[in-house]
Amino acid sequence: MRAWAGLVVAAAFLAFPWILSGPFYERMGALVLLYALSASAWNLVGGYAGQISVGHAVFFGTGAYTALFVFNQWGLPPVTGIPLGILISILIAVVIGIPTFRLRGHYFAMATIAVAELIRILVANWPLVGAALGLGGPMVPRTWLDLSFRSPIPYYYMFVGVLALLLWITWQIERSRMGYYLRSIQGEERAARSLGVPVHRYKLYTYMLSASFTALAGALYVLMVGFIDPDSGFGILVSVEMIIMAALGGAGTLFGPLLGAIILVPLKETTNTLFGGAGTGITYVVYGGIIMLLARYRPRGLMGIWHDFAERRLQPRERDYRAA
Amino acid sequence: MGAVYALFSSGLTLIWGMMNVINFAHGDLVMIGMYIAFWTYVLLGGGPAVFGPLAAILLFMFGVLVYFALIRHVIDGPIISQILATFGLALLLRYAAFWAFSADFVTLPDTLLISGNIDIGGILIELPRLVAGVVALAVTVGMHLLLTRTTIGSQLLAVSEDRNAAMLMGIRPDRMQALAWGLAAAATGIAGALIATFYYISPTVGESLAIIAFVTVALGGFGSVPGAMIAGLLIGLIESVSAYAIGPVYKDVIVYSLFVAVLWVRPQGLFGRPE
Numbered sequence: 001m002r003a004w005a006g007l008v009v010a011a012a013f014l015a016f017p018w019i020l021s022g023p024f025y026e027r028m029g030a031l032v033l034l035y036a037l038s039a040s041a042w043n044l045v046g047g048y049a050g051q052i053s054v055g056h057a058v059f060f061g062t063g064a065y066t067a068l069f070v071f072n073q074w075g076l077p078p079v080t081g082i083p084l085g086i087l088i089s090i091l092i093a094v095v096i097g098i099p100t101f102r103l104r105g106h107y108f109a110m111a112t113i114a115v116a117e118l119i120r121i122l123v124a125n126w127p128l129v130g131a132a133l134g135l136g137g138p139m140v141p142r143t144w145l146d147l148s149f150r151s152p153i154p155y156y157y158m159f160v161g162v163l164a165l166l167l168w169i170t171w172q173i174e175r176s177r178m179g180y181y182l183r184s185i186q187g188e189e190r191a192a193r194s195l196g197v198p199v200h201r202y203k204l205y206t207y208m209l210s211a212s213f214t215a216l217a218g219a220l221y222v223l224m225v226g227f228i229d230p231d232s233g234f235g236i237l238v239s240v241e242m243i244i245m246a247a248l249g250g251a252g253t254l255f256g257p258l259l260g261a262i263i264l265v266p267l268k269e270t271t272n273t274l275f276g277g278a279g280t281g282i283t284y285v286v287y288g289g290i291i292m293l294l295a296r297y298r299p300r301g302l303m304g305i306w307h308d309f310a311e312r313r314l315q316p317r318e319r320d321y322r323a324a
Numbered sequence: 325m326g327a328v329y330a331l332f333s334s335g336l337t338l339i340w341g342m343m344n345v346i347n348f349a350h351g352d353l354v355m356i357g358m359y360i361a362f363w364t365y366v367l368l369g370g371g372p373a374v375f376g377p378l379a380a381i382l383l384f385m386f387g388v389l390v391y392f393a394l395i396r397h398v399i400d401g402p403i404i405s406q407i408l409a410t411f412g413l414a415l416l417l418r419y420a421a422f423w424a425f426s427a428d429f430v431t432l433p434d435t436l437l438i439s440g441n442i443d444i445g446g447i448l449i450e451l452p453r454l455v456a457g458v459v460a461l462a463v464t465v466g467m468h469l470l471l472t473r474t475t476i477g478s479q480l481l482a483v484s485e486d487r488n489a490a491m492l493m494g495i496r497p498d499r500m501q502a503l504a505w506g507l508a509a510a511a512t513g514i515a516g517a518l519i520a521t522f523y524y525i526s527p528t529v530g531e532s533l534a535i536i537a538f539v540t541v542a543l544g545g546f547g548s549v550p551g552a553m554i555a556g557l558l559i560g561l562i563e564s565v566s567a568y569a570i571g572p573v574y575k576d577v578i579v580y581s582l583f584v585a586v587l588w589v590r591p592q593g594l595f596g597r598p599e
Contacts, residue, residue, distance in 0.1 A: 096584075106340075107542075284419040285419045288411075288415030288416030292416065294405075295401075299401055
């Protein structure tokens, strides 16, 4: 059932550029995938393990900056910065994770915000990484390794591939022992620990994996956009967008973040084009309203609504089937 | 400055200590307090003696409203809905302020409260800051006394200790928790009005102030008003010293690093009880 759903979603995404073509839709499709990627990465630690990180921008920015840093400093293609970015992100995850995972959930949320702001200010005042102006990518592609294309299509398919990989890994985790561990941690950590679940270790593993993929998302972002500055890399809104997309779709569900991105990215792009510069403000007012309503009425997100519906509608039939 | 930090951090620590909820919209309540001060001055021409109490009253009502409309429904839910609820509120307030007041920085005239500098043993202190600090300390101490020395205070603490037992004693937990939100928001509002007399006002000012409040609360120990007071003074001091010694840009860096260091070394804070 899950595998079939996955194949259908994958097929729909592969076919999308043929159904709605033109640069506007292609760019939008690529952005949806990119946001879905970072939201799904957040979902690993925020949804499955239930540790709410409000500073995931740290990893996004690190991935983005290292990709452009190796280009600006040594003239290497930005792609070669990806492993370095992932490595640094994992290190940061360990530094934040080890002290805070011993404490209760709120500490982790606050520590992640503080570290994200700390690094944002440092980067914004560090001339080597462009200070407040940020870094730019190659203007003209030198070789194909620069992965600089004019059309959004190559990026689109690249993002489909990476997202598919991440969702596949998530699915495997869900089905494995680790998935049970994470669900038990999210449900009641103390009970999980008393049953012998290595709580700290698994939270840290999940955080490291999540950090790696967020860094990768950041690197892919600059490959397409070709530019990063402290706010678009490390800004608190970058983290917030990951959270709200995952939460709207359903935190802790496989396709939730993707669903959230499919709804919110077009909404954001539309308000931005409709209202221009003032649109950003309105977008975030709407975001804030959505998050509050979700928290108040539907903490499990849209996928939660679907699960309730499915349980009510499909359960009796399944039971009949088994009885027969 | 430190005393004002102490005041608005005590609001955050009150809510945390009472019901284990971190209010991510805290900095934005400060921002609202600052705008109340600004508009009272612009529209009515009132000084701090007018807008201080006004900010307290308006934010008290706002705090109670937020509790009944939002917090009451997520307080027993998973941690994610608590974080999302207050975070959503923060975004809503911050960007609604952008929309309503535009992103421009505004300031109140310097001479509003009292002007000039005072020389204490070779250290120059701006008088507005000094007066704001003294008022903030007085309010913080007042809040501490309210919590520890009055019936209402013991009722509040009873609810935070054991909701059901308090209910059996004839205390209404909902009312008490709404009161805690109101008090916390009012303290924050006064702090905002005080800061407004010497600090720039902008919709995003709450963001950095909120992080300072978190650092203060973490350093002082969650739920401890005296802890928040001492930590607030300490952070104000560290900030001014590092701004002077290393440069104003890096004062936030020092404060945030301090926060991470506290988490590593003494996660329960200087005055908190270990969990």
